[in-house]
Amino acid sequence: SYITKSLKTISDKINETSLNQKNEKIVIEANSKEINSLINAYNQMVDKLEDSATMLAQSEREQAWREMAKQVAHEIKNPLTPMRLTVQSFQRKFDANDPELKQKLNDYSKTLIQQIDTMSAVASAFSNFASMPAQQNETLNVVQVVELALDIFNEDFIVFESNEEEIISKLDRTQLIRIITNLVKNAIQSIPDEQEEKQILVSVNEMDDTVIISVKDNGIGIETENIDHVFEPKFTTKTSGMGLGLGIIKNIIENYKGTITFETQLGKGSTFIVSLPIVK
Template sequence: MILLTLIASVLIASVSIYQFRNEAREYHQDRLERKENSIVEHINYILQTTTYPLTTKNVPLIFKERIHELSNIHSLEINMYDLEGNSLITSKALFELDTLQPKIKPSTLKILKSTIEKRYVEFDMINGQQYRSSYSYIKDNKFKPLFILYLPYEEDTDFYKNELRNFLIRFGQVYSIMFIIAIVLSYFLSSYITKSLKIITDKIQETNLNHQNKKIELQEGSQEINLLVESYNNMVDKLEESAVKLAQSEREQAWREMAKQVAHEIKNPLTPMRLTVQNFQRRFDENDPNVKLKLEDYSKTLIQQIDTMSAVANAFSNFASMPAQQNETLNVVTIVKLSLEIFNENYIQFSALNEEIIARFDRTQLIRVITNLVKNAIQSIPDEQENKSVFVTVFEENNNVIISVKDNGIGVSKDNQSRIFEPKFTTKSSGMGLGLAIIKNIIENYNGTITFNSELGIGTEFIVSFPITK
């Protein structure tokens, strides 16, 4: 709207300027023609009443006493030339005769002779002033050319320039007011039009497959906006249906995978248990003097496998249903230090850049995060390796708690780095591969992140970050 106003103002101003200049040209053209016609009639009258013979040589004698009178009556300079373009007589004052054109330019004379009307208007710039000069033939009573009449007409444009300047000033004042009004109107109109679009945009940005999306409700709107809102609401319904189906499919798939993993992990201890029972059944002899010792070995084997099955059940139980968060205000530095006390390895080092970092976190889950990370770091270092090192650092950065666990173990290969947080994935010969998945779940529940940097043969560093909420 503002652009249209500006374009309209520029076009109107341009057309007005063109119109003023065109009117000025037409005015001067008409004025010169009127003066020229009057002067020619006056000259013809003098020629009819003169006693001198009508010859080109007698023209200075005929108009000697009358040319100044003609010039004063018609307020215009009058010049007369012979048919060859030489000056005969002029109404100029004596002190202006040095500026008199002594002869008509050959090019001008040629054009004048070639015209049908025997009249030619030439535009000249003399002393910085625009002149509209008229050349025409004056004929005798036998219609033969007698002499050439030259009338230099000065185009005085001051009047039109002043009129144009005054018009543009008034025009600018009016359009300045209109421009301000256009800005105000366009602001309110755009606000009214985009208000609905802003609501729709915000709703679209908030649309998420992981939670229920609200439909848009508008009291009023244009037909296009209402169609857009209707399309969005239909999309929300379809998205909700898709989310339900997807969640159901993911749950079913997750339970299938979980069932496969549980079955696999339970079968592992069942096989040695079955073999042990069958072996004991074949070789059992109550008269054997070592029967008690064999029974004890048999019992230990079964108990170990039962403990393994129990560990499997506990691991999957912990992963499947995390305990509810018991948020409490605690000193993260103290809790991390306390978590390390259960480890007997003397190469575990602890450093805290801040003596106290107060945050809200579940105490049990924080201990679980630290112990899992430190345990993984210890297990990543080969037993035969010398100069073992596990370095745990806690500090505060940008209102976030940062916990770093760094080891100098074997590292993680690039092929395995993308799968490190996947459930069931493990590079160890024992274990469920759920530890890092559980840690990631805990950290993300607190809007935090867990990342790692690893280099094969040099070591791995896990970095836990979560916001400080007091």
């Protein structure tokens, strides 16, 4: 036992060692020169592992931003083609004596304005993701704010429920509304237009000094291969948009030391669950 005690300590530490965590060094002095050499070798490995983890994290961040830059460039290029075609068509067909000139000019202008608005939305989405505004916390009733946030959708199939009349916490009202509107908008978009029975249930409840907000839909669900990518900044299954929404609200929630998780079943729908600590 005296001889193997140090070896047991080293063995336990090696089993606990992981690239995804902060690993502790072994701080014991053994009576055996060989065992001390083994301890030193392990401690050197821990240092190298920490350096590797730092380099990996940096590499992943750089890769994420490279992918983001590609996505932004792609989204901005999309409106440029119809804008160019519109201008070329107007230039080619321009006739100062055309009796419908004013109407055609209005049509061309609307097309250009729509595409400019699209580009502006892309720029705004990227800007919002890159720099979140400072939190302006105020004491508010979370139940009331969430219920009011649902009014803008004006859809009969969106149902709100809560077991509490009041859940008071210090939060940024704008950011809380942003979380709700983003989750509900995603839920609406996950339900096919042709689906007859649409249902979205938004609930707010209190549990162990935590406010739990859930948004449940009966949409198409999330494909298995997409589950691990839902909160990635560049991820989207939509035909348009940058897919920044869930990445942004995940940042907001984590700034409050909260969590966002989801459950999904293909063909039956998804439920997103937000947990935020209650701050008095």
